[in-house]
Amino acid sequence: MTVVDTPPPRLPVRQTQTPAEPGVSPAAGPGVSPMLHRLAAERATGVLLREHGTLYLSDGQVTHAESAETPGLDVLLATGGALDAESWREAIARAGARRQVGRFLVDSGRVAEGALELCHVAALFDAAYFVLGPSGAPARFRYGAAHWLGPVRPVPVAALERESLRRRELLHRIWPAPATDTAPLIRADRAAEPPVPSRQEAVLDQVNGVRTAADISLALGRPAFHTLVDLRRLAAAGIVTTAAPQSLRAPQAPGAAGPAAADAAPEPPPPHHDPVSALLTQPSADPDVALLRRLRDALEAL
Amino acid sequence: MPGIDECLVEAMRLPGALGAAVVDWTSGLALGTVGEAPGGDHETTAAEAAELARLAAEHGAFAPEKGPDQEGQDPPVEDLIVSNRDTYHVLRFVATTFDSSVFLHLWLARADGNLALARIRLGEMAGRLVLG
Numbered sequence: 001m002t003v004v005d006t007p008p009p010r011l012p013v014r015q016t017q018t019p020a021e022p023g024v025s026p027a028a029g030p031g032v033s034p035m036l037h038r039l040a041a042e043r044a045t046g047v048l049l050r051e052h053g054t055l056y057l058s059d060g061q062v063t064h065a066e067s068a069e070t071p072g073l074d075v076l077l078a079t080g081g082a083l084d085a086e087s088w089r090e091a092i093a094r095a096g097a098r099r100q101v102g103r104f105l106v107d108s109g110r111v112a113e114g115a116l117e118l119c120h121v122a123a124l125f126d127a128a129y130f131v132l133g134p135s136g137a138p139a140r141f142r143y144g145a146a147h148w149l150g151p152v153r154p155v156p157v158a159a160l161e162r163e164s165l166r167r168r169e170l171l172h173r174i175w176p177a178p179a180t181d182t183a184p185l186i187r188a189d190r191a192a193e194p195p196v197p198s199r200q201e202a203v204l205d206q207v208n209g210v211r212t213a214a215d216i217s218l219a220l221g222r223p224a225f226h227t228l229v230d231l232r233r234l235a236a237a238g239i240v241t242t243a244a245p246q247s248l249r250a251p252q253a254p255g256a257a258g259p260a261a262a263d264a265a266p267e268p269p270p271p272h273h274d275p276v277s278a279l280l281t282q283p284s285a286d287p288d289v290a291l292l293r294r295l296r297d298a299l300e301a302l
Numbered sequence: 303m304p305g306i307d308e309c310l311v312e313a314m315r316l317p318g319a320l321g322a323a324v325v326d327w328t329s330g331l332a333l334g335t336v337g338e339a340p341g342g343d344h345e346t347t348a349a350e351a352a353e354l355a356r357l358a359a360e361h362g363a364f365a366p367e368k369g370p371d372q373e374g375q376d377p378p379v380e381d382l383i384v385s386n387r388d389t390y391h392v393l394r395f396v397a398t399t400f401d402s403s404v405f406l407h408l409w410l411a412r413a414d415g416n417l418a419l420a421r422i423r424l425g426e427m428a429g430r431l432v433l434g
Contacts, residue, residue, distance in 0.1 A: 080400040112434030113305040197360035222401040
């Protein structure tokens with residue numbers, strides 16, 4: 001007997017342009033910030049404020065990044081018990097004014113230097129992925145501003161941009177539909193779920209029809225991009241899908257989706273109107289129906 | 303207490319060491335690199351090694367028996383060893399108290415490398431990196 005517990009192989013994705021530039025896919029699109037290039041070239045120090053978050057620069061290198069879409073360093077370190085809220089408060093009180101909180105945490109033995117670096121770099125790239133994403137609002141730069149954490153492991157702007165584009169490409173390759181990145185999520189058919197790896201299972205356990213990827217990352221204290229990767233894999237396997245828009249559901253719980261539903265607003269609603277789609281979205285343990293549903297999603301995403 | 307760079311420099315002191323990296327296996331990002339990489343490209347090597355590490359970490363066949371007191375938070379695999387005609391690769395998973403998916407990747411010349419020694423040292427480095 002064979003137990004299939006891996007996501008299905010990647011579906012081929014049609015290239016809409018010739019791959020003249022290796023590594024740049026249609027999914028990558030225009031995502032880089034010309035302003036950031038200029039700031040790196042002039043070795044600027046300060047904070048870049050963009051629609052989805054902020055980047056702190058020191059001498060043209062990125063020292064810190066924050067986004068509302070991602071858990072901050074404090075959440076990441078607190079969730080596993082590496083550093084509690086009291087230690088954070090004390091460190092900020094004693095070293096925040098001179099912007100040396102990171103140094104203080106290491107020197108006072110509250111966290112190992114390697115652990116702080118690993119966690120901070122992970123958080124920096126994680127937030128930067130969202131900050132450098134497509135943006136509809138103009139960016140601003142405030143010269144001279146510095147973050148209270150202080151430099152931990154600065155990252156060159158070029159490396160950050162390259163990685164952000166690579167991450168977009170990676171998500172696109174796993175599953176080309178971005179809906180699970182932002183919308184409230186549901187489990188497609190709990191009874192028919194195959195076993196999934198433990199890190200994906202932790203994500204799956206948080207899926208409840210209301211939470212979005214950002215909510216799940218915060219709850220798990222896990223970088224948001226890691227959650228996006230697992231959700232795309234779960235979507236590709238037909239295990240997780242986006243919750244139907246509230247208007248198509250029974251209208252008795254208008255507040256249930258709350259702010260999460262607002263995040264989902266820009267996503268095109270799933271086509272429930274035609275009878276074939278309606279049939280396919282019926283919960284079913286029949287693997288053929290699950291396969292057809294995945295194919296439909298993949299075709300729509302092309 | 304070593305940081306990422308000190309850890310990598312220490313790895314390079316092992317006999318036969320050609321290159322080393324600290325890599326996140328979910329994203330394929332190299333958090334730090336030192337020395338050479340196969341094909342001269344650390345970023346590509348990190349992405350490819352991450353894919354191998356992810357498969358090993360996610361497939362139940364490579365996990366130990368689950369005990370009653372196990373939380374399942376630690377990486378289920380300690381290390382991976384790949385050998386070819388002229389080099390060894392040792393990938394050592396790093397257990398952290400915060401949520402992460404990180405491993406150390408050491409590339410060794412087969413003629414000078416000592417696989418047993420490298421495996422032991424890399425395990426010690428992985429511990430010191432996060433515990434100080």
